[in-house]
Amino acid sequence: MDREQQILALIRQNPFISQNEMAGLIGISRSAVAGYIASLTKKGTIRGRAYVTSDEHTVFCIGGANLDSKALSKHAIRLATSNPVTVTESCGGVARNIAEALAGLACPTSLLTVVGDDKAGQWVLEETRRRGVDVSQAIVLNGENTGSYTALLDTSGEMFLAFANMDIYDKFSPAMLRDKWSHIASAKLVIADTNLPSDTLEELIRRCQEENIPLFIDPVSSEKSKKLPTDLTGVTAIFPNLEEAVQLAHTPLTMNQDVIDMFYVEPDHSKIAGIIRERGVKHVFITLGSQGVLYVGEEGQQFFPSIPTQVIEVTGAGDAFLAGIVYGVTHDHTYLTACEYGLAAAHITLQTSESTSSDLNEERLHLTINNMTKGD
Ligand SMILES: Nc1ncnc2c1ncn2[C@@H]1O[C@H](COP(=O)(O)OP(=O)(O)OP(=O)(O)O)[C@@H](O)[C@H]1O
Numbered sequence: 001m002d003r004e005q006q007i008l009a010l011i012r013q014n015p016f017i018s019q020n021e022m023a024g025l026i027g028i029s030r031s032a033v034a035g036y037i038a039s040l041t042k043k044g045t046i047r048g049r050a051y052v053t054s055d056e057h058t059v060f061c062i063g064g065a066n067l068d069s070k071a072l073s074k075h076a077i078r079l080a081t082s083n084p085v086t087v088t089e090s091c092g093g094v095a096r097n098i099a100e101a102l103a104g105l106a107c108p109t110s111l112l113t114v115v116g117d118d119k120a121g122q123w124v125l126e127e128t129r130r131r132g133v134d135v136s137q138a139i140v141l142n143g144e145n146t147g148s149y150t151a152l153l154d155t156s157g158e159m160f161l162a163f164a165n166m167d168i169y170d171k172f173s174p175a176m177l178r179d180k181w182s183h184i185a186s187a188k189l190v191i192a193d194t195n196l197p198s199d200t201l202e203e204l205i206r207r208c209q210e211e212n213i214p215l216f217i218d219p220v221s222s223e224k225s226k227k228l229p230t231d232l233t234g235v236t237a238i239f240p241n242l243e244e245a246v247q248l249a250h251t252p253l254t255m256n257q258d259v260i261d262m263f264y265v266e267p268d269h270s271k272i273a274g275i276i277r278e279r280g281v282k283h284v285f286i287t288l289g290s291q292g293v294l295y296v297g298e299e300g301q302q303f304f305p306s307i308p309t310q311v312i313e314v315t316g317a318g319d320a321f322l323a324g325i326v327y328g329v330t331h332d333h334t335y336l337t338a339c340e341y342g343l344a345a346a347h348i349t350l351q352t353s354e355s356t357s358s359d360l361n362e363e364r365l366h367l368t369i370n371n372m373t374k375g376d
């Protein structure tokens, strides 16, 4: 065991041990102990003066936590008139939804987000904590409004139109990320959404690459996906739907007539994924709604059909899919095998009016996969 490991073992046994006691036990000077502690703190293994050791098993989700309001239309939607609807409110936000889904699947998860000092923010954090997510790193910003997402859904639960009122995320600066880095640095995996501003995303991608932390990105929407830097080296996996994938492949570097035809005349999903990979991403998952998902990455290429589902509403299906993949890969499955977990998690979430299903748990996930493989 090297010196750092010895010191860490002593701190784990007794988080209140003094530097003098450690020096005596190991047989080195107190100042040498102080040097090792400084180095462990810099690496993020030790998080502060109370010697709270980092949890290397945590998945860190960074991005949006919203109040979702969804109006499900009772009849075919008509424009410029009043449409009868049923409204449901739930917690939302891509990073938050993924964190909640992972906590439901018994993965230790922490959420770094910004909310306003309002009722919505208080409710969203409290509810997320109640569902098992560590929200101790969430930041409450005075005088800001918590992000809100208001969607109009058609009679089949598909989104017709949505409004994102999320100016608060512009305040999520690179400095905030730096401030929280000692917590993030020890994570097993980081998941970020593009609610974050461009400079914050750029810094996160660079640091995760430098420090070898796997990073998954949810592009959120085609508009917000434009915030990602052109060079995505350092991004382990990305999860666009088709519209977002087209946007991600649509860089000034790739614009010629063939590419324009490929996007707008007859989308070639695997070519689009290939172009995204050229930006530096290792694993690309293009989710295709009711059709399923296409994986293109270091493990090859494969299309997976979706599980036939009686959809209540679609909000959060992509977030649950991503959480299912994280569950799979953190339980030592390949990215290809993890697709089954993603499809199963999305299937469970599609059957509720919440943006993350409270029915999503390990037992239900495994049962869904067993039924899938039996062809039920
Ligand atoms: N109607 C459906 N029937 C069965 N499975 C579906 C359906 N819609 C979505 N899914 C499943 O959910 C996955 C993600 O859906 P989708 O492609 O709509 O993601 P998304 O647009 O990112 O979703 P969101 O932004 O609402 O979270 C799909 O790959 C598929 O497995």
Ligand SMILES: O=c1[nH]cc([C@@H]2O[C@H](CO)[C@@H](O)[C@H]2O)c(=O)[nH]1
Pocket: 064, 065, 066, 067, 068, 091, 092, 093, 094, 095, 097, 148, 149, 164, 166, 195, 220, 221, 224, 315, 316, 317, 318, 319, 355
């Ligand atoms: O711009 C955004 N639109 C929508 C969402 C969230 O997406 C979720 C569904 O995938 C939903 O909960 C909404 O709040 C977001 O975080 N940012």
